[in-house]
Amino acid sequence: MIGLRRISQGLSFLALVGVVLARGAQAEVPYFQHAVLSGLLPPMEERLPTNPLEVTPGKDQVIGNYGGKLRTLIGNPSDVKLMFVNGYARLVGFTADLEIKPDILESVEVSEGRIFTMKLREGHKWSDGHPFTSEDFRYWWEDIANNPKLSPAGPPAPLIINGELPTVEFPDAKTVVYSWSAPNPNFLTDLAGAAPLLIYRPAHYLRKHHVAYIDPAKLSPVQKIKLKAWAANHNRLDNLYKFDNPNLPTLQPWRNSTPPPATRFVGKRNPYFHRVDPEGRQLPYIDELIFTVSESKLIPAKAASGDVDLQARGLRLQDATFLKENEQRSQYKVLLWETARGSHFTLYPNLNSEDATWRKLMRDVRFRRALSLAVHREEINDILFFGLAVEGNNAVQKQSPFYTEELRTKWATFDLDKANALLDEMGLTERNNDGIRIMPNGKPLVIVIETAGEETEQSDILELINESWEQIGVEVFTKPSQRAVFRNRIFSGETVMSVWSGFEDGIPNAQSSPAARAPTSQTSYQWPKWGQYFETKGKSGEPVDIPEAQHLFELYERWLASTNDDEKAEIWREMLNIHADQQFTIGVVGAILQPVVVSDNLRNVPREGIYNWDPGAQFGIYHPDLFWFEN
Structure with a gap:
């Protein structure tokens, strides 16, 4: 009798499992079925909000299937x-x-x-x-x-x-x-x-x-x-953004399950994520994200070998031909997305430099204009970007209603005669035996341009800039360092000039915030101490002491107070004109195409898109929670 009772109980349990699977197999996420059946997790309908956010697949997207691990490479932990x-x-x-x-x-x-x-x-x-x-x-x-x-x-x-x-x-x-x-x-x-x-x-x-x-x-x-x-x-x-504490609860589609230090991070799906597809199935479709740390210079080769399912980080337009050659062998496709920054490569004269001589030079608009006029943008575009980039200032791209040719080209055409004349006008007429101008302190005019040392592309561009700047008596020395060191040196005023990408929002409209165009952030490398002064409410940093920069700040405050779109648009145009005229940042080339490697099995990645940090969050606005694997 005891044996029969156990058999009966076992059959009852199996029957119960069968009922649960029959009722919920289509709705329940397979990844969580065992946990639900074991009582470790409530069923999907109890995990979702009462009114979850229904996400409708967009262009090039369809309703997908569950499962899979998405592999990608990152440059550092x-x-x-x-x-x-x-x-x-x-x-x-x-x-x-x-x-x-x-x-x-x-x-x-x-x-x-x-x-x-x-x-x-x-x-x-x-x-x-x-x-x-x-x-x-x-x-x-x-x-x-x-x-x-x-x-x-x-x-x-x-x-x-x-x-x-x-x-x-x-x-x-x-x-x-x-x-x-x-x-x-x-x-x-x-x-x-x-x-x-x-x-x-x-x-x-x-x-x-x-x-x-x-x-x-x-x-x-x-x-x-x-x-x-x-x-x-x-x-x-408690840093939700850094995502480095696996014990910190999150609201993201995947939660990091790997504590640092590590070279491989695993993101596991969030059982309580608030979005569903049109059929009411909980997102995301993909079960896990695998982020593997790799040397940046090796990312293109690893992507070409099929080591990734989705990759844009660490890939450049120059890699596109090599990546295309390996598409069939490694079973992926290379997409080329547009970028939306004001400029892909930008020079940042540090107006807050601690060195008094350099500070005075960098704050002279003639000096900044001369440097910009002596950048041979067409040569850089042809050699490094196949002539596909847009040459000009760190301004706005053609998709923006504020775009004009003058904003793109003012003080940004190649004119060595005008550049030399501006430097002569400043009194920098004396040169050493190598033809390099002598600064007021008696030292040769050698600009140390600091980089985060993460991309060889920056070194290649700076080498070409050095060749053209030597023709106006200015020499370049490149100094790479780790990103944290690089930023701290800028913030402290130790740098003279640095390199980074341009304004993130290169396609603004009247409603877009122009905060980045005013001294409001320490991470604006042209005026870090003015930005820090604003961010800390005057407790550290330095107050703005250049009229044009102060005017930018006043315009930004006017934009904040305005509720009229026409007035906001006029404020934007004035701020953009000031930047083009003052050359607070020196743009080189923009509108670079971004290679995106996508596994042949990965679905719902748009064939056309904008790859941008803000707005955009890289892939974020295209809903990676909707990406799925066909097999």
Whole structure:
């Protein structure tokens, strides 16, 4: 009898499994079926919000199938953050048409351009299954942003309008309200960024590490000692963007499961992700992301060998021919996407250089104009970009309503006579035996141009620039360093000139924020200390002390206060004209085509797209959660 009872129980269990599979096999994600049947996870309908976001496949996309591991290569471990960037789950996000729509939020209502009422989705959960509510917003605002230990400079500068912080309210578990007395047209754009303004944190996880929620009486002597460093520990654990803490709950389609240091990071699908396809199936389609660290110079060769399923990072237009030759052998396709930066390669004279002689030279507009006129852009384009690039300033691309030929070419045509005349006019007439001009301090005019050392392309361009600059008596010395060192040297004023890509938003319209064109960010390498002064509300850095740069800042403030699109457009045009005239940054070539390697088995990657950081989040606006493997 006992044996029969066990057989009966076993048959009952199998029958139950059969019923569950019959009812839910099509709806339930196969990756989670075992966990659901084992009781480790609730079924899909209980994991989703009551009103999930339905994502409709766009151009070149269809409803897909579940499964697979997507392989890609990254240049260094910190690039694990690209799981967050490309996952592109934001409170509000850009569509492929660059319109802003609710994403994590169920809705957002904007009143008078200054009151933002955000509604959360009922039943939305973090990746660990804990409810996502207004408490997560309250915790960030009250316990992090306004805690002097965790945020010494106070809340982020983008939240300050006319010196005023927002009023932040939490009427109920599903509602968050941010309001100012004046319009804040950047707010939604900031929330939608590739590296967005993150105004929430998983309170249930971080409270355990916050001194306000820890009872010292319950701690051991060793724990009490560690408590003294609670703020540093909290900051280390709570960076949603860096994506380097596998224990930190996330709202992204995949969660990083690998702690650093590592050379291979695995992103596993988030069981509580809030999006579904038109058939009601939970996204993403792909189960795991595999991010493998590789030397940047080896990425093209590894991609050509079929070691990736999707790759753009580390690939250049110069690699396209080599990659095309290996398409059939390695079973992939090479797509060429447009880019949208103001310029692909840009020189940044550091107007905040610590060296008094260099500071004076870099701040003389004649010097910046001369350097720009002596860049042989056509030669660079022909030799390195097959003549396919657009030569000119770090301005806007043709897709922008503000584009004009003058913006592209002013002070950016090759004219050695005019360049030499400008330098002579400055009094830099004396030269040494090698024909290099002598600076006022008696030293030869040798500009050390610093790079992050990540791309040989930069060295190739600088070599060509050196050849043309020598004809005006200026010599170039290139100094590569690691990215963190490179940035810190710029921020401290140790650099004279640096190289980076141009303005990220090269296709702006009247509603786009012109913040990057004004001294508002330390990461603007032409004026890092002015940007730092703005970001820290005057606690560090230097106040702007050049009239033209101050005027840019005033124009930006006018744009912030305006609610009229025509006025906003005029402000944009004036700011762009100032940049072209002043040559605060020296653009070289733009509109570079970006090779994108896509495995033959990978579906829903658009054949045509814009590869850009912000707006765009690289692949983010094209919904990688909709990408899927045919086999």
